[in-house]
Amino acid sequence: MSQAFSATAIRRAVLSMAHAGATVHIACAFSLVEILAVLYRRHLRYPDNDPDGPLRDYLILSKGHGVMAQYACLREKGWIPQEALDRYFGDGTPLKGLSDAHVPGCEVTAGSLGHGLPVGVGMALAAKLAGTGQMCYAIVGDGEMNEGTMWEALLFAAHRRLDNLVVIVDENGFQAMGRTAEVMGLGSLRDKFSAFGFEAVDVDGHDEAALDGALDALRANRDGRPKALVARTVKGKGVSFMEDDNRWHYTRLNPETYAAAMAELEQA
């Protein structure tokens, strides 16, 4: 029996969706596949498998551009039907090109960047005030860290001692127009998070065991500091001709590229 939330299966689902809907943002989704897989497989708690349950952990996809990978996970959770994936991007269908809070399992409407993290900070604060022990995981993009609201949210989270908040940066080194180092250099995000009062670690964002271990350690250390996991990732990870190539932020699949990419994923 194949493993739950298999990274390869998620990538295949993303590729199928992108092919069915002739959509962009494939590379944005591929970079955070292992992060989502590990979170859904072992860390996120949804009592009674209810995406709206009052005691659920919160998963904030602040980087809404990666939403296709989340849709694949939500289908595996049973919250959206396979048919919705098959008809992705059709007129009059519910799944949009960016994260949308009206979809079961999507907590925020994001993709206008810099929105999800502040909302997640509010949810983490609510859990703290109520003493419920709920965790809040917020997946953000490194390009998204250009937004001023992200830094406002970090200040607030540290000040309110939200150690139930884990900010996971999908550090794929790209933003819309090019490499982050060329567009708006961020320097060491780990150092910046540390300077803002976070417990910050960095790991290979495609190494599931490393992600798993880091998330366990961060969650266990309830010392008042909010947590940051800087996940070093590769944009377009999993398909050789998409990796580290920002054109796959925008490029749509044609029959040849779809077949070639799927063939690589079949062998993975």
Next chain:
Amino acid sequence: MRNAFSDAIVAAAKADPKVLLLTGDHGYALFDEFRRTCPDQFVNCGVAEQNMVGVAAGLAKAGLKPIVYGLACFVPIRTLEQIKLDVCYEELPVVFIGDGAGLVYSSLGSSHQSAEDIAALRAVPNIDILSPCDVHEMRYTLAHALRFERPVYVRMGKSDVGTVHAGPCAAPLGELLPVRTGGGTRDTAFIATGSMVRSAMDLAGSLEDNPVWSAPSIKPLHAGQIEALAREFDQLVVLEEHNRMGGLGGAVAEIVAGMRGPRAQVLRLGVDDRFSRFNGSWDYLRREHGIDPDALRARVLQSRSEGR
């Protein structure tokens, strides 16, 4: 009026521990009582208004009842996208208080004057826009807002122009409230909101004893009531301490423009569509924008001479 605001939120917070007050480091004296009686429900979010609105959305999603306080130039203007996307899209129960709306912060200049807040929010779905004129309307609008059923914006403008209503207000939200019956003349009726209700009453008394309605709610707005007034009167004069575009006057004009047959002319009186030129008091800026009593009277009289 401001005491009524403080009393209402203190009472709401005492009655329900889920009520939280968020501020972007404003409200120094205004929240003394709240901080004294409900310190655990007071969250100073620092000078970071956009994050504050996002945090409020997250709190509301988790079942809490946030009141977000800021100056109108920041809440809703600086935070408009957060209000739209984080709060209104999901129709979350967040109450926004925009203080000092209009020309109240006169001498602080264009950064703090806010004559665009109603227009900006009117085009955002799922949010009620309320604009109380006195202590009674403050209690009436907050009674609605503090039920925490959906997003509500309460516009707090100039608050010391005097009491308008004789007693508590009671009407379905969206209705105009009669504040001056007038002497039976059918030429002009006044509709005003916020600080300008008092001005409208003075103006009506100095003309032909015209009736005046107050609009404590700009959205929703009872279209049928406005249409009836537009059929009954030759002219509707709308007054607000807001840009003449997109506010209450715009809302009334949109309704009247959709009518067939004889209908009133709509005269919109408000802040000019330009930034204030000079430093000055609230009274001075009202003159600069032509919404002081003398200028208002002259504009009404001129519109009539042009209409005949």
